[in-house]
Structures are given as structure tokens and as C-alpha cells.
Amino acid sequence: MPIHPCLLPTLPERKYFCSPISVGSCWDTPEHSVYRGKGTTNEFSIHLIVNGKGFVEIEGNVYTLQAGTAFLYFPFEEQRYYSSEEDPWHVKWVHFYGDKLKEFMIEHGFHRSTLWSINHIKPLEEAQLALYEEAMRHKLLHETKLSALTYAFLVEFMGQAAPFSAVKPTASADRIPELLPHMQERAREPFDLEYWAAQAGVSSYYFCKLFRKTTRMTPLAFITLCRLQYGKHRLLEQLDLPIQQIAKEAGYSSASYFNKRFMEQEGMTPSEFRELYVRKS
Numbered sequence: 001m002p003i004h005p006c007l008l009p010t011l012p013e014r015k016y017f018c019s020p021i022s023v024g025s026c027w028d029t030p031e032h033s034v035y036r037g038k039g040t041t042n043e044f045s046i047h048l049i050v051n052g053k054g055f056v057e058i059e060g061n062v063y064t065l066q067a068g069t070a071f072l073y074f075p076f077e078e079q080r081y082y083s084s085e086e087d088p089w090h091v092k093w094v095h096f097y098g099d100k101l102k103e104f105m106i107e108h109g110f111h112r113s114t115l116w117s118i119n120h121i122k123p124l125e126e127a128q129l130a131l132y133e134e135a136m137r138h139k140l141l142h143e144t145k146l147s148a149l150t151y152a153f154l155v156e157f158m159g160q161a162a163p164f165s166a167v168k169p170t171a172s173a174d175r176i177p178e179l180l181p182h183m184q185e186r187a188r189e190p191f192d193l194e195y196w197a198a199q200a201g202v203s204s205y206y207f208c209k210l211f212r213k214t215t216r217m218t219p220l221a222f223i224t225l226c227r228l229q230y231g232k233h234r235l236l237e238q239l240d241l242p243i244q245q246i247a248k249e250a251g252y253s254s255a256s257y258f259n260k261r262f263m264e265q266e267g268m269t270p271s272e273f274r275e276l277y278v279r280k281s
Contacts, residue, residue: 002028006135008146010043010097016147018098018154023132026083027051027090033082044105045073045095046157047081048124052089056081058114065089069164070116070124070157074102077114092128096150108158115164116157119214120177124160127153162213175200176214180222187226188251193219227251228265231258235274243270 005024021043026032032054048070056063056071057080065071066089073079075097083089105111118124131149134142179199196219197207211219231250234241247258247270262270 002026003032006132008135008140011140011143014097014099016098016143018096018101018150019143019147020094020096020131020135020150022093022095023128023135025090025092025132028088030083030085030088032088032091034079036079038078039076041073041079042075043095043097044075044101045079045093046154047071047091047093048118048121048128048157050090050092050121050125053084053087054082054089054091055084056115063115063164065115065164068118068121070118070161071114072110072116072157072161073114074105074111092125094128094131094150094153096154105158110158110161113163116161117164118157119160119162121160124153124156127156176210180215183219183222184226187223188230188249190251191220191223223251224261225265228262231262231270232266232273235270236277239274239278246270 003024003026005022007022008020010021011019022045049065049067051067053064053066056065071081083091102111127149131146131153134145134149138145140146179196182199183196193204193207197204200207200210202210208219211217211222215222217225227250231246234246234249235243238246243258244255247255250258252258252261259269262268262273266273268276
């Protein structure tokens with residue numbers, strides 16, 4: 001049966017922020033079904049659906065989950081989930097624990113829902129695979145690395161997750177991730193909101209709404225980050241290049257406005273950034 005778990009013991013001394021107990025995946029298994037009663041498991045778990053279809057029951061309601069969705073359980077919660085028999089899901093999971101995790105996750109808004117939609121599934125898959133491969137290869141020999149990879153998976157999930165909606169996203173919403181690389185490439189050009197909204201096939205207002213939902217920032221904030229990233233590279237690549245020239249190349253008409261945005265984002269001026277990292281190298 002294609003269920004591949006790697007099981008690890010719960011360590012009595014919890015030296016790290018989070019540690020894994022079980023990492024694995026299941027596919028082509030229509031009989032896959034799990035029920036854990038309330039109060040029976042003292043661990044967190046995140047399950048990511050990468051293909052197929054399955055179901056999660058919450059307080060008598062049945063929710064259908066497909067690729068690009070996930071479910072999160074806190075310790076001691078009742079758990080009931082199972083695969084579709086007609087279209088068995090491919091689900092990947094991480095079970096983990098940590099003394100400070102509950103407060104950390106609640107603080108970041110991750111206790112109001114069990115079900116989540118994932119904006120970009122690939123990075124989360126890769127984070128889970130890295131943890132799985134380390135656990136399979138070395139078991140508990142590298143505790144620090146196991147903890148770091150578990151944390152990497154968790155924060156990737158928290159960064160990509162949005163509250164689940166039973167309504168399928170529109171094609172316009174799907175266009176936002178496709179546009180991001182193109183927006184990054186052209187970030188140094190004058191920003192034209194109407195142009196990018198047209199590329200997504202929606203109004204400027206709705207484009208901003210979809211963009212914020214997908215990326216958790218405004219389109220202009222994304223463009224600013226891309227420009228500043230370019231500016232940082234130029235500051236260190238061309239040490240003799242004047243700040244004014246770098247500002248112009250990055251898409252800013254004046255060095256003073258470039259300095260202002262740089263200070264807001266990095267907490268230092270471009271000149272201070274250059275001096276700091278030149279000294280470090």
C-alpha cells in the first residue's frame with residue numbers, strides 16, 4: 001500500500017522550538033481513512049493535498065479538499081479525514097510538537113480554522129520533502145537539522161496558507177502567481193496598475209484585491225520590494241557606482257525617494273548598507 005511514513009520518537013528533553021514525530025505521504029489508496037478521538041493525540045499536524053480528492057469532517061460537516069488545500073490540527077482535537085474512493089488523494093503530512101508552538105501559531109492567526117487554501121503549493125512540497133529525506137536518511141542523528149527543517153516547513157505553510165473557501169477560485173485569481181515573475185522583471189519600469197489589471201482580465205480595484213489575497217501585500221509594495229532587491233545587488237556589485245545612478249536604474253526618479261524607501265525597508269540608508277556589507281566581506 002503506497003503509504004510512506006517516517007516515524008520518530010517524542011524526545012523527553014525538548015531543546016528545540018519544534019521537532020517532528022511523523023513525516024510521510026499517501027497516494028492511490030482509496031481506503032485511506034483516519035479517526036482520532038478528542039484528547040487522544042498531543043501533537044500538531046499539517047496535511048497537504050497535492051493531487052486527487054478527500055474529505056475532512058468538522059462538527060458534523062463534510063468538506064471536500066483537492067490539490068492546493070491543507071488541514072491543520074492542534075493537539076487533542078478530534079480528527080476525521082479520508083480519501084475519495086473515486087479519485088484518491090495524494091496527501092503529504094508532518095506531525096510535530098513544541099512547547100511554545102500553540103502561542104506562536106495563535107499569535108499569527110492559525111487557530112481560527114482547520115482548513116486552509118495554499119497559495120503556492122510547490123515550495124511547501126519541497127519543504128516537506130527536505131524534512132522527509134533528512135528523517136529517512138539520518139533518523140535522530142541530526143536533531144538540530146530536523147528541528148530547523150520542521151520550522152522551515154511550518155513557516156512556509158504559515159506564509160502560503162489562506163482561510164479555506166468552498167468556492168473554487170476564479171481564473172483571474174489563478175493569474176496572479178503567473179504574473180509575479182513578469183512584474184518582477186519589469187519592476188524598474190514605471191508602474192502601470194491598469195496594464196497589470198488588464199493582464200489578469202479584471203478591473204484595477206479587483207486586481208488589487210486579488211493581489212493582496214494572494215501575496216498579502218499591495219501591487220505597489222511588491223514592486224517596491226523588487227526595486228529595492230535590485231538596488232541592494234547593485235550597491236554591492238558596483239562599489240564605485242553613485243547612489244543617484246543606482247536609484248535611477250532601480251526605477252526611482254530621485255535618489256532622495258530611493259533613500260526614503262530603502263530606509264523604510266532596511267532600517268538604514270543605501271550608503272550605510274553598502275558600508276556595512278563591504279566591511280563584512
